[in-house]
Amino acid sequence: MPDASPTVLDLASDSVALTKAICDFPSVSGDETALADAIVAALAGASHLEVIRDGDTIVARTNLGRARRVVIAGHIDTVPINKNLPSRFETDADGTEYLWGRGTVDMKAGVAVQLKLAAELVEPAYDLTWMWYDHEEVSADLNGLRRLAEHRPDLFAGDFAILGEPSNGQVEGGCNGTLRAEIRTKGLRAHTARSWMGENAVHKLAPALARLAAYEAETVEVDGLAYREGLNAVAVAGGVAGNVVPDEAVLTVNYRFAPSKSVAEASDIVRALFADYDVAIVDAADGARPGLDAALAQEFVAAVGAEARPKYGWTDVARFSALGVPAVNYGPGDPIKAHADDERVPVSQILDVERALRAWLTAD
């Protein structure tokens, strides 16, 4: 087989070739060990780095006594492969060259740039803490960064953090918070032939749905970025049988709220909107303020020549934010293509991000 999976990574190759090599190293969540082993092996010769491993999460850091420390992180797992490996190059009608395949966008191009610079930058302008972690694409309780924050919170110390999630080479700051709530109605079961003996729990959802349909989500400015919120039904369920008046119904809503609001405040908003219902908050995560008021963040945005935008989806920047470290997303690839079967990254974006990051990390 000419396209057999690689077993070693050459961090001296250019970042595009390195992206291809990492993509062709399948690492669906739960199956990251081979790639993690290869990363540790590839870093073995880098004497300027202290390497720490926690499961399939690897931390590599300089200890140069610099005044400021920057943390740069990326996850090494992907969502399941769907006939989109091995990766390949393709050029579209207008001449743009892409690397196509699972992981090219989310987020092995970002990881490749990070690995290359980690090995190369022996004397960076800031002390650097690189983190490559497992289990980002699955349930939060498995997340390698969450685990590391429990085992070694000291490793998260820093003045600024960059997560290499795809952002089209722009800087996406912070993220909205999210909560899910269940709105439950009760009734009384009866045969529909004598429905006046019962009380229909599904009918009772009418006002709740009307409120959702009429809801006008806010747009909230936080640290100079405009965060657009959203409140949506994500599920509705009820029914016993085709001839029974249902005695229970459940409407599940998902509220995405600006990072200026806490989970408690967001919960109060949902509870107030559905004050006449039984409301249970079933899961929630704080958002992250963009942190773009931090000096280092402003220097970074200016240096890479990027435009700062709000991030809507919840990402692991919130973990840094929760630890008091301003954090942004910055990486090659269009987030719209993440998880898509035709996932592909423009080759030029990989090189642009590599150049910009190198320039900033080596500037005086």
Add this chain to the structure above:
Amino acid sequence: MPDASPTVLDLASDSVALTKAICDFPSVSGDETALADAIVAALAGASHLEVIRDGDTIVARTNLGRARRVVIAGHIDTVPINKNLPSRFETDADGTEYLWGRGTVDMKAGVAVQLKLAAELVEPAYDLTWMWYDHEEVSADLNGLRRLAEHRPDLFAGDFAILGEPSNGQVEGGCNGTLRAEIRTKGLRAHTARSWMGENAVHKLAPALARLAAYEAETVEVDGLAYREGLNAVAVAGGVAGNVVPDEAVLTVNYRFAPSKSVAEASDIVRALFADYDVAIVDAADGARPGLDAALAQEFVAAVGAEARPKYGWTDVARFSALGVPAVNYGPGDPIKAHADDERVPVSQILDVERALRAWLTAD
């Protein structure tokens, strides 16, 4: 085992003992053959009857050249047994004696009375067609009476029909029709982090639920009986994942309509109420007019000294009604106890129905 299942039925025993014997002959839908065999065997000596068998449905009829013919029918299957066999006698605190156990109400007491009178009435006032049929408690396509109506529609000829379904010894006329409709909404899927890119199909159900909640069901008088209608959501479903704007939702409604309306008319009412939605009628059955304006029906109600009431649930009387034969439900047992784990019939009701039916069938 002293309580072993019987293998023969003695139609000369009293109707209470016969009810007990038939109940102790388990015959859950699909498992009626042994009981059907026993019925055929028990009728073997009745030379006044022509016996016809179709699967586990048995027809026994007189051919006396009477001016009028009455059809009397009952199903021999039951819903599943739930530790409520063998049957037993019990007396409650106020001294009422019951026969307790699966099938006592629905409807082996009725069948016992019918079998006893079929064997006994050699010279009835009307020609009689007795029908005992299988598969009433399950899907309509298995129903023995439906099958017989296809194979031998000629056997349904008659001036009046009595179905022995439990009616507390009163006469319940006709039944409401029923239809189920699916109201489907479409939207556009999107990540809830960017919900403004999508279109929420669940939210679109709000007006439909509001209309159901506000709906005031009619009460319609048909042939002197008041039929109360009902329109209910029986199921609601929608949702893709906890972070996805749903692109489809389905609300299932069940409309129970008075027998003066056809399925087509009832469908139009539902379609008009939800005119702005995609509505699909997924199943429907006509109701049955009570037929109490027929002379024989009026004579019957007067003779048995019963009160005529509307029947709400759909029953097989509708099959007779569809064939132009006025039909009523008349049998011992409280329909509320049908299918209940504590199913039980007052012994006196079995005897009352037996006496009243005999008196009417033998009067000049």
